[in-house]
Amino acid sequence: MDKDSYLTTPELIEELKLSRSTIYRMVREGMPYIQFGRDKHFNLEEVKAWVETRQRGVGALSPGTVMNNDTLAMTFKCSTQGGMRRSNTTHTLVVISDHSNLKNVYEDKWMNDILYYTGMGLTGDQVLEGNQNKTLYESNENGIKVYLFEVYSPGEYTFIGQVALAEEPFQTDEEDQDGNLRKAWKFPLKIVGASYPIPEETLVETYNRKEKQAKKLDSNELKKRAKLTSKSTKHLKKRAEEANKDKQRNVRTITSTAYDRNPYISEYVKRLANGVCQLCEKEAPFKDATGEPFLETHHVKWLSNGGEDTIENCAALCPNCHRKMHYLILSEDVEKLKAVAQKNSEI
Template sequence: MSFDPGLELGDKITNADVVKIFACGNMGGMRRSKKTGTLVIISDETKGLYRDEWREGVLYYTGMGKVGNQVLNGNQNGTLYYSNSNGVEVHLFEVMEKTVYTYRGVVVLAREPYQTRQPDDHGNMRDVWIFPLKLVDTFEKKIKEAYERDIVKLPNKELGRRFEINASAKGPKKAETTVYYRNPYLKALVKRIAMGKCQWCKAEAPFIDNYGEPYLEEHHVQELANGGKDEIDNVVAVCPNCHRKIHILNKDSYKTELKDIALLNKQRYERMMTYSSMSAKNNRKRG
């Protein structure tokens, strides 16, 4: 029988609530509870070590272990590895802002876990385990919307910090098809730089989206499938009409214009981060 935590998808609770509800420990990204028959896993976006990412409804979750090669024996990596057959129910929380734990629901392995290379807490390259997880309740759109809603509320400095963390050499990966990684913070960042206007036709965004933000779309000047990079100097924010026009007509002159805009975006981003750092420093002095 599955464990009912009494939570709805998207509920935001504290760490103390997690401990009380699941009868688990109060530290770590993987918390086993024999009393409730669960494994609580936490994807914490406020920390830069683990690089968890959603792709097409699957969360690629990094295993536990901060230093050296990650192993399956003697820790909860093994519990998660065999979770589709060992009777342990896995509950996922995401942390988008410190101390706020957002409940995403029960997850199961979407496919076989695998190993890859990532730096450890000392900056040394090591083997880590990646667990592809999917939600049992198939509310991928709802989860994606909640995730993006949290992102657009981040202050400039925190948005820039997470963008930098997620920008580290994540190339395409082969599954059934080639999947191109897109930094979720880059989309929010370039839209913020655009300040509610299409960066190509200069018109106001056509409407306000469900997050209370002017609706613009990200466009990669050089497409990822053609070797383009998911970086600030290759992305612009455009209205839906311009976006379709760019793709349908596909003129070289458009690409030249858009490349110049994307290069300006990099300069605007650098100025925005400098200003945010100076403001934070001044606020600390006044405090």
């Protein structure tokens, strides 16, 4: 047997970008090797075939499969905890985007079918070393297969598909769990192969739940969240433009096309209007079920035309004026709302 065709443990560690303890664990689980004296040596092709065998159950998953947390952990042989779960056994990384937790400090945003996924770390600046942020950062080179799940109802994990980095990860300013501004890592993820289109009604239900939460916030907290969200959206759009994408929209593919609107911005703009339409300047025609004046948020430059979901692009309108803006699009109305939206952003 030709010893030169085998890798030493340090060489295998370098090739697979794994730690020594991980290699030892894989050996205990049956990874093939041969013994030369006191040292273990590995045939790279045999090792890759062994890993592939471990991944067969994962590879058989169909996008759209819904499972509970225990089933997910059993399938991938990973932890039941955390939003990023690495499995040394299956050589995979599961990333979970949880939209069901209304107190979640992570804001993952879809733009042009790319998910800008937030890294690990609840407080302080997020770092790459010592956690799975580094695993995801190097996932295009380290051979780890990355799989995306989204959660819209507590305890229900919907398999979206295999993903890969679409571009270089970057840092942006966001709040941490304690409300302090910090640097957060964003990982632009694109679907590899087949994916699951989330039903539009699921997104609408999630938005409505978040909208109810936004209504309960005091004005200072709402303003802070709306401002930070606007800043984050503008930053992501700039990144998309720098990556030479033709259309920068808050959009994802679902059973029909929908636009990713933020309830904090919507509620903040309506609260600034104080029950008065910002176009006709008349009081809202009626009150909603909670007794609040009924106004609707309008994007001055439509999202479908590349407009941003930011304070600078939003105004609060009565239903009549809102419909007017979508049917007539009079230039004088557009200019008035541009000025209104700019004023909203300066408050």
